[in-house]
Amino acid sequence: MYSLFGYGNMIADRHRMNAYVKALEGCIKPGSIVLDIGTGTGICAILACKLGAKQVYAIESNSAIAVAKLAAQDNDCGDKIEFIQAMSVNVDLPEKVDVIVSDLRGILPFFQEHIPSIIDARSRFLQTGGTMIPLRDRLWGTLVHAPELYHSYSSLWQQDIPYNLNLESPRSFLFHAWKKCTISLEQCLTEPLLFAVLDYAQISTPNLQVKLEWRAEKAGLGHGICLWFDSLLTTGVEFSNAPGQPDLIYGKAFLPWLEPVAIASGDRIICDLKANLVGGQYIWQWNSKIITGGKTRADFKQSTFNAKLINREALERRSLDYIPQVNENGIITSFILSLMDKNNNLEAIARECAALFPQRFPTWKNAVNQVREVIDDYGQ
Template sequence: MSTSIQGYSIFGYGDMITDRYRIDPYIQALKAAIKPGAVVLDIGTGTGFFAVLACQFGARKVYAIEPDDAISIAKQVAIDNHCADKIEFIQALSTQIDLPEQVDVIISDLRGVIPLHQYHLAAITDARQRFLKPGGVQIPLQDTIWAALVCDPEYYHKKYLSPWADAPHGCILTANRQFVTNIWHRHRIEPAQLLVEPQVWTTLDYTTDLEPNVKATRTWTIDRSGTVHGIGMWFDALLAEGIGFSNAPDRPECIYGNAWMPLTEPVDLAPGDRVSVTLQANLIGEDYLWSWQTQVTAGADPQHVKADFKQSTFFGEPRSPQSLQQQSDSYVPTINESGKVALTILNSMTAGKSLGDISQALTQQFPHRFATVAKALSYAVGLTQKYS
């Protein structure tokens, strides 16, 4: 129930488990998939909820994978539910492990607000290729992502105009708008706020090999007047044949919410106007870079471009000339003191030294930074946990 490199809080796990609109279909799909004696892989087990249910439904063995320290709670949960002997907990990313056998069922929920989230697609593809028996069952099977134009003046003003365009207390803050209008948010969209019929942006079929990057253009012809403030996105989940759920605006609200991507400026639309939106998601490093390009042309005069916006989360973060220079392929980096500290720790790990020895070395080499062994140890633990 978590794939994130930065894990959920315990309250977050609780919110996911108590979201009946989401959890009930998952339980139904899991119960239908597990046959007596089945072997199950639970990717992102969190605090062990699905792993325990799998045992209760008849699984012989469950491999429960979770990179977060919440796995320590999952082990106690398994003991409390008298199934610890059937569950093998592994604290790692699923892509970094091997299993001694293939499995009959893979269950996961590695999504964020929408399914394109961190290493979700890579993890699912890898697990299916390496761990799933021929004819085995995957949960979920498919996610369909939708997009639509949204009118929400109140939310737009709150997030993207005030305080940036309202000069609060006489202070002009308009320079911030170029950044905030390139940041998307989790925001509940109401059905009445949709200006057009939603269109499918993409379908993710988890039974096939999926590329992490997605790009598609969708175009709407407007049939009624209104003002568009942003683009809304959500998904329909197919967990098993006939079993699923949706976080669409016309369905009960669930834990995921909706994705909301603002336009640079609101645009007044008239019947006959055409709105073309190119949505693109590229996995870069540990997360996705999102881009959305919106062009509005007048119905009466297709050559008349009413709006042409090019937005991206890349532009949502201020970058100084110095930081941009440091990202150039011609830049020659030099190691700073933090880098030297990290290098000392990594070299010590390679040499097989203990944390105590590493901490002593840090206090000797960087005495102005680590006044005590305890401070050095605290720093070393944080880095060694990431790379050990």
């Protein structure tokens, strides 16, 4: 979930905002029907109204939508925007739209439910001949020399800390996680490689599986792989997040190797890269080989799955033959749900909870917060 500070940083990114404004100016016509997915604080929805849209549907699952409603009123377009707090895949609209605008990406476009949401919205809501913003994202990668960035991994859980502790095992988890980074042109050891094109008018799968291969152009110590994207929002309007370009809010992704490798000019670097959407989150896998003159000098197999702290009991609960039992929280939640839609107010439900679960809630006021959480999750 983004905070208001996070949304503010997006607006403050002038390169990103200027590109989206130009794209909207080129696509919104008087009378246009617009869908803004992930409206956040409502900036694109409000801009669409100011550009002549007749109706805007602004969808946002974050509670920031309350701020968006206020912003729409402040800009005299509250009557043209219907705000819907939900995931777009769970929404039905009364009409087709002429324009779908979104920015659901994270550091990379393969982020949470971004791609499934776009596929769903395109198929259910977009008029024939309608416009998608963005039209296309392209993904790039390069091998990088990044000693300081790598040190942010290797310096944690060092073995030379006091107390005579061996912390190599927890430290080993870190190198299966990637992070946001800033990379300069001088740190790139290979030419950038275009390895994927996401055409949002046609994309049909949220997953990625590609083989990246570079030939090192200069010698240096390689620490891992850097990935980024550039975007075509609409014809003639684009931005790039590449090294050497102005930094954007998205940043770049650094996928570390298990250890640094000295790279010689002419070395081949091969990376089998996968990103699979599982339960709303991506599992990334990058298997890298460094080859000199036909000889493999390094062979790393890494996955963000190996960075997850999942114990044996948690894995067993994911098994298809696992027989679940309801815990106390589940029983209480079920009881609260049973009292909803029966003309019970919050206080009445809390009193019932305290009466039935006195060890958990000594007084009815102790039950209020849990009742509120259930109402937030399942009520309306």
